[in-house]
Amino acid sequence: MSNHAHSESLELRVQFDTAEQQRDASTLGMWLFLVTEVMFFGGMFAAYTVYRNLYPEVFAICSSSLNAVLGAVNTCVLLLSSFTMVMAVRAGQLGQQKAIIWFLILTLLFGGIFLGVKAVEWKEKFDEHHIPGQAAFHLEGLQQADQGHAQLFFSLYFAMTGLHALHMVIGAGILLGLILHAKQGRYSASYYTPVDVAGLYWHFVDVIWIFLFPLLYLIDRHLGK
Amino acid sequence: MDTAVAQERENYLNASHGLKSWLLTKDHKRIGLLYLFTITLFFFIGGAFATLIRIELLSPQGNMVSSETYNKLFTMHAVAMIFFFMIPSIPAVLGNFFLPIMIGARDLAFPKLNLLSWYLLVIGGAFSLFAMIAGGVDTGWTFYTPYSTTYSNSWVIATALGIFIAGFSSILTGLNFIVTVHRMRAPGMTWFRMPLFVWANYATSLIQVLGTPVLAVTIVLLFVERVFQLGIFDPARGGDPVLFQHLFWFYSHPAVYIMVLPGMGVISEIISTFSRKTVFGYAFIAFSSVAIAVLGFLVWGHHMFVSGQSLYASMVFSFLSYFVAIPSAIKVFNWTATLYKGSISYQTPMLYAFGFIGLFTIGGLTGLFLAALGMDIHVTDTYFVVAHFHYIMVGGTMMAYLGGMHFWWPKMTGRMYPEGWAKLSSLVIFLGFNLTFFPQFILGYLGMPRRYHLYPAEFQVLNVMSTAGASILAVGYAMPMIYFIWSLKYGKVAPMNPWGATGLEWRTASPPPVHNFEQTPIVTHEAYDYTSVPAEEIEVV
Ligand code: HEM
Ligand SMILES: [Cu+2]
Numbered sequence: 001m002s003n004h005a006h007s008e009s010l011e012l013r014v015q016f017d018t019a020e021q022q023r024d025a026s027t028l029g030m031w032l033f034l035v036t037e038v039m040f041f042g043g044m045f046a047a048y049t050v051y052r053n054l055y056p057e058v059f060a061i062c063s064s065s066l067n068a069v070l071g072a073v074n075t076c077v078l079l080l081s082s083f084t085m086v087m088a089v090r091a092g093q094l095g096q097q098k099a100i101i102w103f104l105i106l107t108l109l110f111g112g113i114f115l116g117v118k119a120v121e122w123k124e125k126f127d128e129h130h131i132p133g134q135a136a137f138h139l140e141g142l143q144q145a146d147q148g149h150a151q152l153f154f155s156l157y158f159a160m161t162g163l164h165a166l167h168m169v170i171g172a173g174i175l176l177g178l179i180l181h182a183k184q185g186r187y188s189a190s191y192y193t194p195v196d197v198a199g200l201y202w203h204f205v206d207v208i209w210i211f212l213f214p215l216l217y218l219i220d221r222h223l224g225k
Numbered sequence: 226m227d228t229a230v231a232q233e234r235e236n237y238l239n240a241s242h243g244l245k246s247w248l249l250t251k252d253h254k255r256i257g258l259l260y261l262f263t264i265t266l267f268f269f270i271g272g273a274f275a276t277l278i279r280i281e282l283l284s285p286q287g288n289m290v291s292s293e294t295y296n297k298l299f300t301m302h303a304v305a306m307i308f309f310f311m312i313p314s315i316p317a318v319l320g321n322f323f324l325p326i327m328i329g330a331r332d333l334a335f336p337k338l339n340l341l342s343w344y345l346l347v348i349g350g351a352f353s354l355f356a357m358i359a360g361g362v363d364t365g366w367t368f369y370t371p372y373s374t375t376y377s378n379s380w381v382i383a384t385a386l387g388i389f390i391a392g393f394s395s396i397l398t399g400l401n402f403i404v405t406v407h408r409m410r411a412p413g414m415t416w417f418r419m420p421l422f423v424w425a426n427y428a429t430s431l432i433q434v435l436g437t438p439v440l441a442v443t444i445v446l447l448f449v450e451r452v453f454q455l456g457i458f459d460p461a462r463g464g465d466p467v468l469f470q471h472l473f474w475f476y477s478h479p480a481v482y483i484m485v486l487p488g489m490g491v492i493s494e495i496i497s498t499f500s501r502k503t504v505f506g507y508a509f510i511a512f513s514s515v516a517i518a519v520l521g522f523l524v525w526g527h528h529m530f531v532s533g534q535s536l537y538a539s540m541v542f543s544f545l546s547y548f549v550a551i552p553s554a555i556k557v558f559n560w561t562a563t564l565y566k567g568s569i570s571y572q573t574p575m576l577y578a579f580g581f582i583g584l585f586t587i588g589g590l591t592g593l594f595l596a597a598l599g600m601d602i603h604v605t606d607t608y609f610v611v612a613h614f615h616y617i618m619v620g621g622t623m624m625a626y627l628g629g630m631h632f633w634w635p636k637m638t639g640r641m642y643p644e645g646w647a648k649l650s651s652l653v654i655f656l657g658f659n660l661t662f663f664p665q666f667i668l669g670y671l672g673m674p675r676r677y678h679l680y681p682a683e684f685q686v687l688n689v690m691s692t693a694g695a696s697i698l699a700v701g702y703a704m705p706m707i708y709f710i711w712s713l714k715y716g717k718v719a720p721m722n723p724w725g726a727t728g729l730e731w732r733t734a735s736p737p738p739v740h741n742f743e744q745t746p747i748v749t750h751e752a753y754d755y756t757s758v759p760a761e762e763i764e765v766v
Pocket of ligand 2: 477478481524525527528
């Protein structure tokens with residue numbers, strides 16, 4: 001590289017004047033990214049809204065075939081993981097390098113549990129032939145004419161929870177990277193932006209689930225059945 | 226002679242050498258040039274398909290290619306031109322290069338992300354290119370269901386995947402621009418001192434960030450529907466194909482503003498510079514960009530008047546479409562007012578700006594025809610629509626892009642282009658363009674539908690005119706390509722500020738140093754304040 005006045009470091013990259021400016025830019029960047037994510041999931045939520053309005057009874061029956069207990073457990077697990085994520089950021093603020101690592105590992109662990117439970121649920125669906133687009137699809141308690149509409153519900157169920165799970169997997173990858181970097185002692189009270197920004201992402205994925213859970217698992221309760 | 230003097234001044238082009246120094250660069254200026262090469266390639270590909278389309282339409286019998294091949298030609302023409310040329314064109318090339326310099330920054334906020342965006346465009350382009358070579362895609366660039374999900378036997382998935390990936394390039398560029406404008410402005414560069422080009426790109430970025438993810442999720446749904454036959458858009462299972470159109474146009478109408486807003490920004494710069502006057506109604510132009518970005522999200526239903534959507538929805542969408550005309554007209558009137566009593570010089574960029582204003586106005590006004598419900602039923606899916614959007618995209622954005630390329634070429638390369646040839650080519654392009662597309666308004670009004678290669682014999686004369694115009698247009702586009710390359714070696718060496726313009730990009734060397742400025746500039750003047758340009762800096766060329 002050519003010699004110029006600004007020498008680059010993690011804390012202060014060459015395009016920034018101050019560390020504060022750099023941190024603000026990263027945070028704003030992540031918030032904007034989350035806005036794009038809202039729009040991304042928004043398309044799916046729009047499709048959900050349309051079809052649930054068209055076929056409310058079928059959607060309620062389909063919903064009650066999901067395992068609400070596992071869903072609720074997973075909700076708790078995710079909330080816990082958000083808590084440990086917050087603690088990791090807090091540890092960053094205080095510059096406690098060991099604590100950052102441990103809280104990140106805990107967050108990763110809870111994320112892993114969530115994905116494991118999700119896999120069990122999906123497996124159930126396969127065993128029960130609740131896979132849309134397959135000839136064997138059949139949901140008990142529905143007339144033949146409504147089976148197609150039930151497939152719409154399960155299409156949305158798999159698309160939305162699948163997309164959410166994909167975000168969890170990406171989040172897990174990010175956590176792994178952070179843990180490795182934290183082990184190298186990269187983060188301190190003066191520089192923990194990556195932990196902070198990854199935290200925003202993790203909470204966002206959490207919040208998406210908070211919407212998915214009632215919309216997918218709890219419809220029948222809404223109709224008072 | 227002193228060796229230090231003989232040695233060339235260090236700039237972003239000669240600071241490092243070798244292919245690797247380009248492919249791994251984090252310099253926004255170099256990345257802008259990488260985009261330039263990439264989109265020029267896609268312009269050629271799209272142009273090749275257009276040539277085949279126009280040759281086919283020389284005769285009414287449709288005797289050159291089969292109707293299936295014809296479907297593929299117009300689809301791939303549009304895919305290449307819209308997603309891989311027009312959407313990245315001005316923001317990713319000129320915006321990338323100049324937005325940071327114009328606000329006095331050393332680079333974009335996220336240089337690595339910027340490089341990643343370019344790679345995403347290349348990867349997305351590779352997928353779509355693969356689809357084109359492997360056999361093509363025939364759904365139209367709109368990918369309407371259920372044809373695209375159930376019936377089409379062409380390379381839908383690969384093409385859609387390419388567009389999906391390129392979409393993230395667009396999203397990340399927008400994100401980068403927004404953060405840069407918010408956080409990287411030089412001291413004294415307040416929001417209302419920013420050049421209007423920056424405002425226009427800022428508004429564009431908002432659309433990219435808010436709209437493109439919806440296209441992405443639409444493609445995901447299309448993908449799972451086509452691969453797994455889930456039924457989401459399949460009426461046989463209760464799905465709704467019109468839902469696809471809603472999702473698609475929710476992105477794709479705003480996308481037309483992704484394509485045109487940056488062009489409007491270029492025009493504001495050029496008009497002011499070559500009439501040596503502050504832009505009339507600066508704040509109105511700045512806010513009209515944002516207004517267009519916002520209103521653009523409320524009118525998508527005007528593409529669906531005949532889709533079977535409710536009449537009330539159509540009426541609302543029609544009404545709102547008229548609203549978009551207001552900010553667009555504000556710009557046109559303000560540019561015209563800027564010219565009034567200006568000291569106008571007719572350099573090439575200015576000629577392109579004039580072309581833009583006239584042609585965009587025609588395109589915009591015919592957009593109002595189309596937004597009128599009754600009129601649209603008559604001309605929808607005819608050549609009238611084709612002419613409308615080509616007047617805006619080719620007559621408008623393409624003119625602005627070329628105008629901007631000429632305007633900033635001296636800064637990007639340090640060389641002047643040959644003015645005489647450039648003026649000639651701009652005239653050739655203007656004439657060729659109008660001869661190509663004006664007859665299409667008439668054809669459409671007379672009832673020639675779009676997307677067919679057969680047509681009644683009485684339409685032949687107008688079609689031959691259109692093809693003749695397209696050949697002239699092709700010559701017009703070839704000329705800058707040649708003399709730009711020629712100028713790299715033989716062009717006059719460009720001074721710092723050849724046009725006597727006011728922007729910060731003209732306060733640094735041509736071509737600029739790696740980090741844009743020797744010293745971070747401190748801004749003390751409004752944009753377009755011509756008293757702030759020291760007279761000795763202006764070298765008339
Ligand atoms: C400013 C830049 C604009 C661009 C780039 C643009 C581009 C386009 C494109 C690409 C289409 C064709 C879509 C298709 O059927 O495949 C189209 C159609 C249409 N445009 Fe524009 N447009 C612009 C401005 C406007 C304005 C200002 C209006 C109205 C206020 C308008 C109204 C329409 C309508 C109603 C159609 C649908 C015609 C039909 O298919 O029946 N457009 N435009
Ligand atoms: Cu539109």
